[in-house]
Amino acid sequence: MAARAGASPAAPSLLASRSAAARARRLRDRAATAAIGAAFALAMLPLASLLYEVARRGLPGLGAEFFTASARGVVGGGGAAHAVVGTLVITGVAVVIAVPIGLLAAIYLTEYGRGRPRRALRLLVDVMSGIPSIVAGLFAYALFELFFGPGIRLGVMGSVALAVLMVPVVVRSAEEALKVVPGSLREAAYALGTPQWKTIARVVVPTAFAGLVTAVMLATARVVGETAPLLVTTGVIDSLNVNPFDGRMHNLAVYAYTEYRSPGAFREAAFERAWAAALTLIGIVMALSLAARLIQRRHARRTA
């Protein structure tokens, strides 16, 4: 067999990795990798330093008293149990209000809506997601003032304000989650003689479940630290209140704000409590995203 031209040592090999072009390409590859890494580090830096600072200043204040005692009848001290409970109750009620509305609106947009009404709803959702949070608070206040007169302060008012902020976030991310469900699954259900509502309830929603959970968690995390709308709706109070329909209710964000603004005689202790409240809020948000991950993973294990 005759030797092929490419095999002779004199001819340059096409596969040789030492060629100038290959070296230049590897160099560009490395430069791009380094640039991307640097951009990532730059993006993480503020987040890391924020977490560090909040933890450093907040941890000393996170004693047992912080979570067990309210500030009722205490001058310049006490705990934040009333604020922790208030945050959980106000946000919880907001979730109860916003999630059904948001999910149903998202189902309308992806499964039922056509033409003008759908475009109109989508526009409204866009406009709603741009509402400044204080406007949502004033809206809730004005709504309740109509029925209960001026100066009204209730936990549920704060929930209504937060729900106004949550709904567009839930709609938008739930819509994305529902859109990912392949049309072929809907068709498979229809071809079995399944009515549309049952197809949605038993096939589309379960398939999008993980995404819907994320939608709810994102929206919750978005509002759990809101301050302005709660200042004008739930008010400030030193004692524990677990009933959102009865009088003022404190919460962590407003607690941090008031401790900072009017620290009283014991400035350092008040600042410490404000940081502790901030750290607690971050903890709640983290717990929410961890819970979402957990639910998603359990769901993925069941389906995959």
Added chain:
Amino acid sequence: MRRAKTIEVEGVSLHYGAVEAVRGVTMTIEPNKVTALIGPSGCGKTTFLRSLNRMHELTPGARVAGRIALDGEDIYAPGVDPVEVRRLVGMVFQAPNPFPTMSIYENVAAGLTLNRRRMKRAEKDAIVERSLRGAHLWEEVKDRLHKPGASLSGGQQQRLCIARAIAVEPEVLLMDEPCSALDPVATLAIEELVAELKSRFTIVIVTHNMQQAARASDVTAFFNVERSGEPGRLVEVGPTERIFTNPERQATEDYVSGRFG
């Protein structure tokens, strides 16, 4: 052998908005036979298939003109519920589409659990087993019925979808290129299954594969589109053997002999 239903199609035209996809189809689809719809891409055979169980109208803007009757009963008559039509006319799709949140067992039982009132566990077990046996899948999955449907291979998934479709005991089974995503071995398994299923169902199968039409069908309908932009038409329908050996129309001959398409 169970006598399934006849489909009579008279002057059916199908539109997507202003576009006419299929014009003037008239044919009778015989019970307990396999009818293959063949033709080049864009000739409207899938659109026509989807009009037989009222899936066509799920596309926004889609319209149907003409008459389609199931044993004499017009499925487009006012007052007919498309959901009821689809219970009588089942469908298997091009790509296997088992429900990803359901197990193998739940997938087969889906048509029952999604539609009917509650039934006894034993009754449901029996239907699931019968349907999986009917789809030649039982032996392969009987030990893992509660594993996800998506864990099966492509060919197994398609047989799972067939089991799901026959579990609700339809009269007619529509198959839209059921083997186009499968390898030859899985394709052969589906073709054997189709030959067996015609003892219980009327089967209409869309295929791009002419050998498949020749092997697996009793009757062949050739659809064609003369120029792009024109609606597809039914050129010729007849016993498969005649269509492939002695067609009446030149276009049919050109197509089945591989001269175009």
